Amino acid sequence: MTERISVQIEMNQSWRYASGAAMERFADGLRQKRIEALRCGGCGRRYLPPRPVCGNCHLHLSEWVPVADQGVVEAWTVVYLPFLDGRTGEIRKGPYGMALIRLDGADTTLNHYLAEADPTRLAVGLRARAVWRDELRGAIDDIRHFEVMR
Amino acid sequence: MRPAAIIGTGQTDHAKSRDDVSQPELVREAASRALADAGLRPSEVDAIIIGNMEMFEGRALPELWVGEGGFANRKPCLKIATGGTSGTSSCIAGFHQAASGVFDIVLVVGFEKHSEGQTQTGMALTDPFWDRGVASGALGNFALSISQYMAERGVTPEQAARVAVKSRRNAAKNPHAHLKDANATVADVLASKVLAHPVRLMDMCPQSDGAAAIVVASAERAKKLCSRPAWVKAATTRHEQPYIGDIDRRLLSMRTLRDASRSVYATAGIREPLKQLDVAEIYEPVTYAELAWYEILGFCSEGQAGRLIEDGVTEIGGELPVNPSGGVLCANPVGATGVIRVAEAASQILGRAGAHQIEGAKTALVTGYGVYAWADAMILGSEP
Amino acid sequence: MIREESIRIPFRFAAGRAGSLFLASLRDRKQILGSRCPACRRNFAPARPYCPECGAEKLDIVKLGPGGTLLSWTEAPGRGVFGLIRPDGADTAMLHRVIGPFEGLRSGMTLRAVFAAERIGHIADLVGFEPSAGGTS
Numbered sequence: 001m002t003e004r005i006s007v008q009i010e011m012n013q014s015w016r017y018a019s020g021a022a023m024e025r026f027a028d029g030l031r032q033k034r035i036e037a038l039r040c041g042g043c044g045r046r047y048l049p050p051r052p053v054c055g056n057c058h059l060h061l062s063e064w065v066p067v068a069d070q071g072v073v074e075a076w077t078v079v080y081l082p083f084l085d086g087r088t089g090e091i092r093k094g095p096y097g098m099a100l101i102r103l104d105g106a107d108t109t110l111n112h113y114l115a116e117a118d119p120t121r122l123a124v125g126l127r128a129r130a131v132w133r134d135e136l137r138g139a140i141d142d143i144r145h146f147e148v149m150r
Numbered sequence: 151m152r153p154a155a156i157i158g159t160g161q162t163d164h165a166k167s168r169d170d171v172s173q174p175e176l177v178r179e180a181a182s183r184a185l186a187d188a189g190l191r192p193s194e195v196d197a198i199i200i201g202n203m204e205m206f207e208g209r210a211l212p213e214l215w216v217g218e219g220g221f222a223n224r225k226p227c228l229k230i231a232t233g234g235t236s237g238t239s240s241c242i243a244g245f246h247q248a249a250s251g252v253f254d255i256v257l258v259v260g261f262e263k264h265s266e267g268q269t270q271t272g273m274a275l276t277d278p279f280w281d282r283g284v285a286s287g288a289l290g291n292f293a294l295s296i297s298q299y300m301a302e303r304g305v306t307p308e309q310a311a312r313v314a315v316k317s318r319r320n321a322a323k324n325p326h327a328h329l330k331d332a333n334a335t336v337a338d339v340l341a342s343k344v345l346a347h348p349v350r351l352m353d354m355c356p357q358s359d360g361a362a363a364i365v366v367a368s369a370e371r372a373k374k375l376c377s378r379p380a381w382v383k384a385a386t387t388r389h390e391q392p393y394i395g396d397i398d399r400r401l402l403s404m405r406t407l408r409d410a411s412r413s414v415y416a417t418a419g420i421r422e423p424l425k426q427l428d429v430a431e432i433y434e435p436v437t438y439a440e441l442a443w444y445e446i447l448g449f450c451s452e453g454q455a456g457r458l459i460e461d462g463v464t465e466i467g468g469e470l471p472v473n474p475s476g477g478v479l480c481a482n483p484v485g486a487t488g489v490i491r492v493a494e495a496a497s498q499i500l501g502r503a504g505a506h507q508i509e510g511a512k513t514a515l516v517t518g519y520g521v522y523a524w525a526d527a528m529i530l531g532s533e534p
Numbered sequence: 535m536i537r538e539e540s541i542r543i544p545f546r547f548a549a550g551r552a553g554s555l556f557l558a559s560l561r562d563r564k565q566i567l568g569s570r571c572p573a574c575r576r577n578f579a580p581a582r583p584y585c586p587e588c589g590a591e592k593l594d595i596v597k598l599g600p601g602g603t604l605l606s607w608t609e610a611p612g613r614g615v616f617g618l619i620r621p622d623g624a625d626t627a628m629l630h631r632v633i634g635p636f637e638g639l640r641s642g643m644t645l646r647a648v649f650a651a652e653r654i655g656h657i658a659d660l661v662g663f664e665p666s667a668g669g670t671s
Binding site for chain 3: 004007008015017023088
């Protein structure tokens, strides 16, 4: 076969996204280490992250309820495979823990990092609490990770 | 609505890298093969559907560059970009177009060049305010859900490994498969490295380059052109909420797949799936998912999936062969993967599945899966 | 609230059969290649794997150039002048950069292809097209 050429291109772009009012309020809360959910007046489901409408009832959401920064690990894993972070072009190396945590006061689970990379020390049902960064910018990764409460 | 059927299929030989061809050339390979299989010239195609995602290969408007490869110039051409379900959704859209009466012959092509980009990275770039801060791709998401499945139903790594063994061995009979091994064993799977606990390398689907295509025909054309068309008896898709945390006990409950499969079963008169289905091509990105979905699809009751595979029920030669092609575990060019499921199921009914043909297959189930819990389901049959 | 988010991801695209021939020719011979469909009797620029008109895959390679005809052009502020240029011998036009001088640009004008000194097998090996000396058609 004759020569085959490949062309290398790096996608490098930025965008400016509007959050909407609900996410703006949520982000303001994070800057004060406060977590809130939106509760549906129809089915009662308490949603994180905030969104304008309950996807099941189609009702507009407006009732804010407080949520603790700790809760139950409903699912967990330890990731060994490196992951290329598309925001920065940098590689996150394993092992790192991840979990779906149902924070006290919410009905959805939060996908976040766990500060535990030994699978023999992890199980469904453990409790975990947020470890916040020193600098808070109003984003969900203001929580650096969750630590298992032992 | 009028009946419509699949009358031809085509696939590339899926591989880790096809850097000998550009994206449109890859599409052309599959499209040409499907048209040849259907006995049609490109000029006889009325509409084309392309299945592929922008962010997976990092180039805008896939259908712009590759449409020509799919013979789309000056024809109606649409793109469907729905993650893993792109392939099955594209086939269902093609069915809708032919069944509507507006088009007689629809060509559907799905493709992916995994080797050119960073699919896991690209697909994690969803909601900019939430998802991007915490991501580990499809692998991490599945590993999370699997911990719940194991905790609640006691499925074991050995049972999951049997799915990988079935896949590799079946794939040895499939010339299009990327990964194949006629001698694969459970020990091989359990010795492969852990990617994300408890998912091992051989539990997980590969990242493949490949394309697949089908030709859907209206009833009138199908009867003239094909001796054994694969009729679309039922087809539906289900969308879901935006965040993984919205979906409780995802693998265990997947209401989208449950609803979609119940819907197509009802339409096609399937009351006992194990008995009435002759073959199933389901979209299983990881071994544990295939087991969880045996339960959701009604092949067995809750907690019995491990038993089902241990008893060989889903092997070629068992009561309901699942993924005789080798499934997603043996080839995963994402935009094409759903089309491959449809093409493989259709091939069974068309009688063109070669070494992995299930004798006398008359009724087939197809499922598609994408992102967190998007689900597609189809029933193909030998009668209109 | 407005959040600025960036994306940085590397990609590596295969040029394929026809694309590789085209890029290698720019790199090695400073030669623009097109494809001729024997059935349609049309020459397409650049070289491509199949005929856009009839879909045929057995196309002949044709040498195009040394320049082309400017069909239309525009200025992209801050980025330069771009035009649709039909290489000599082709029936179709290519979008590429127009290099100055820009005074007297007119549709139908003859331009000459300009190649980079260092070429790697990339479309930028062909820097653009400039008015040839005395360049009117």
